[in-house]
Amino acid sequence: MRPKRATQERAPIVCHKRARLEQSRTPGASNAARRGLAGLIAAVGLLVAAAPANALDKVTFGANWLADAEAGGFYQAVVDGTYQKYGLDVTIMQGGPHSNGGLYLLMGKIEFFMGGDMVGDFIAADEDLPMVVVAAEFQKDPQAILSHPGVGLDKWTDLPNASTAFVSQSALNSFYVWMRAVWGFRNDNVKPYNFNSAPFIADKHSIQQAYATSEPFAIERQGGFDPNLFLLYDYGFASYSTTIVTRRDLVQKRPDLVQRFVDASAIGWYHYLYGDNRKANELIEKDNPDMTDEQIAFSIGKMKKYGIVDSGDAMQLGIGAMTDARMKSFFDELVKAKLVKPDADYKKTYTLQFVNKGVGVELEPH
Structure with missing residues (x-):
């Protein structure tokens, strides 16, 4: 999976203490006191001038995979100064197949984590984990099933x-x-998928799980064909994805920080999808040298084609939007599949406190 620093509380530059100056009744002592006071004021002025006017809050966002276009909005907000405008100094910590950003979040090593779909959150609803979803950057989970065309x-x-x-x-x-x-679907025909599409390419009568924005790119080039793609969202698996997860204590103690991160991330996504994203892509490729311009362009194209980020409720409520109705609908699907208990308190896994404010919608091209 993908994800560095703890939040640094803002502290006043100078601590003002009320002091009392004893003044002598003699003119010399009075002048000395005045000179001393003037020197103190000058020293304080120098300290204030040397300090930054608005210290940025340092936060770390742990991604759940290696750097790619699917995290592009966050990278965009770093490189174009959006996070900085919102008073944030954001470090993106890459994930990977062996990382555990959720654990880092629980341990307080990072402030925000990129979640996947809502399945794990709902399954763990009654475990009282101190984490909560505060935004969903993807209105549609890119999870899909691929098949070969023309073979039934x-x-x-x-x-x-x-x-x-x-x-x-x-x-x-x-x-x-x-x-x-x-x-x-069946279990008797399942073989392990190790994120290598070669076995699928070789077996024309097979199917394979995939991210709509990722694996088809390699299959088109290595296999020489455009696979059929079935987005799970279209058949009822309507989970949000690429969520922003944080700790409950941060929501309670620093709601302003959470709000700023959610808002700036949404704007980052608008800029990434519809603006100049070249610097963001350069940083993605720097963090992940295996990433290419072609793969990034493919992924962005698919995100737009399938409405992964900017569709549905996000069109009016802004990127990151979530609704109770949508959450309940997906929860009911999981109950139907016996993945979660019907009485699970799924509503405590997320909060709508920081979303649905229309932040950035004016940046969407019309």
């Missing part, structure tokens, strides 16, 4: 008949449970 696997309802389903271990405990329960 061209419709969603054909897919359970595939000879092989390449599915990761984590998916077997998440969305694939829903696929089996609701749509009749």
Whole structure:
């Protein structure tokens, strides 16, 4: 997965203490006292002049994967100064396959973490974890299933008949449970997906899990064909994704900081999707040397095509939007699949306190 520093509380530059100057009744002593006071005032002035007028709050955002376009809005807000305008000095800590940003968040090593879909949050609803989702940058989870065209696997309802389903271990405990329960997908044809599409390319009658913005790019180039793509969102797996997660204590003690990070991140996404994103992409490629201009352009194109970031409620409420109705609808789907208990207190896993304010909507092209 992808993600550095603890929040630095703002402190006053100078601590003012009330002091009493004893003045002698003799003129010489009075002049000395005046000179001493003038010197003190001058020293304080120098201290204030040397200090930054507005100290930035240092925060670390832990990404859940290596740097890529799917984190582009956050990188954009770093490079174009949006975070700085909101009083934030943000460090993005990359994730990867062996990182655990959620643990870093719990330990207080980072302030914000990039979550995935809401499945894990709802499953853990009754565990009283001190974390809460404060925004959802993706209105649609990019999770998808791919198939080869023209071999009888061209419709969603054909897919359970595939000879092989390449599915990761984590998916077997998440969305694939829903696929089996609701749509009749099977376990007997499952083979492990290790984020290498070569086995799928070789087996024309197979299907494979994928991120709509990622794997199809490699398959088009390595396999020489454009795979069928079925976005799980379109068939009922309507989770938010790329969420912003923080600790409850930060929400309670520093709501202003949380609000500024949520707002600046939303604006970063508008700038990344619709503005000049070259510097953000340069930083992404610096952090992740395996990333290419072509892959980034592909991912941005797919995010726009499928309305991953800017669609649905986000069109009016702003990027990051969440609603109770949408959360309940997805929770009900997971109950149907027996992934969560019907009485789970799922509402405590998120808060609408910081979203749905229309921040940045004027930046969307019309």
